[in-house]
Amino acid sequence: MIRSLSLLPGVLGMLLFVGVALAAPWIAPYAADQIVGGPWEFASARFPLGTDNLGRDLFSRLVWGTRVSLGVTLLATLLAFILGTLLGFIAGYCRGWVDQLISRLNDMLMAIPTLILALVVLALLPKTLPVIILVLGVLESTRVLRVARSLAVDIAAQEYIEVARLRGERIGWILWREMLPNALTTLIAEFALRFIFILLFLSALSFLGLGIQPPTADWGGLARDNKDGILFGVWAALIPGAAIALLALCLNSVADTLLGRRGRRWQE
Structure with missing residues (x-):
């Protein structure tokens, strides 16, 4: 009962963010790149959150940035889970040289600091949305692969x-129909955690100038554009950080509840 109550705020918070992202054209009063006032104006009836360093409505940019940040993060997380889960299940099920090959290649990638590797790759490649999604998805799939392999090793030892x-089922059928349903709860919880890590990763890249490029709005870019305002008592740079923190709390509450339910089921 307590865990169900803790799950509700997390789900409602996630639905709020998703609703803002989907309804951005109707919620945002201005375009993301439209200059409508002076730089760093304070909150008013016209500008609920004030303006940014160029005089753009901060509320509108936050709404549009929610759509961009969540959209890119979702696609990158899906790519990471498709790639990581597939390779992890194959490694955990087949074992032997297949497991060694996949695991050692994965360890090589994980040995390189993720942020440094992403900075090097994005410095060489065009910083378009497909490239950013591909880089984030591939780098984060290494973490998913480890989790999926660990689950696959445990499940592969089960009698079913x-x-x-013995029935002669193909490996694809076993991975899809037998192993995936039994690992789904943990993978969903890991998806929630990995989603927020990728969002933080994307925001960090945008803050450093190698993520989403201007004038497209995203949460990391909003913090970068307005960081100098803190020196003058303007807290615009902290607003996207607060949005990230709130979304992280919502996702963590959902992930913790799912993991807790899985733990109770295993104990039973």
Whole structure:
């Protein structure tokens, strides 16, 4: 009962962010790149959150930035999970040289600091949305692969997997119909956690100038554009940070609840 109550605020918060992203054209009073006032104006009836360093409505840019940040993060997280789960399940199920090859290549990628590797790659490639999604997805798939492999090793030792082998089922059928449903709860919880890590990663890249490029609005770019305002008592740079923190709390509450339910089921 307590866990169900803790899940509700997280789900409602996630729905709020998703609703803002989907309804951005109707919620935002101005275009993301439209200059409508003076630089760093304070909050008013016309500008609920004030203006940014160029005189653009901060509320409108935050709304549009929510759509861009969540959209890019979602696509990158889906790519990371498709790639990481597939390779992790194959490694955990097949074992032997297949497991060694996949795991050692994965360890090589994880040995390189993720931020440094992303900075090097994005400095060489065009910083378009597909490239950013591909880089984030591939780099974060290494973490997903480890989780998926660990789950696959445990599940592959179960009797129903051996029965499926004896029936002559193909590896694709076993991975999709037998292993994935039994690992789904943990993977969903990991998806929630990995989503916020990728969002933070994307925001960090944008803050450093190698993520979403201007004039497209995203949360990391909003913090970068307005960071100098803190010196003058303007807190515009902290607003996207607050949005990231709130979304992280919502996602973590959902992930913790899912993991707690899985733990109770295993104990039973």
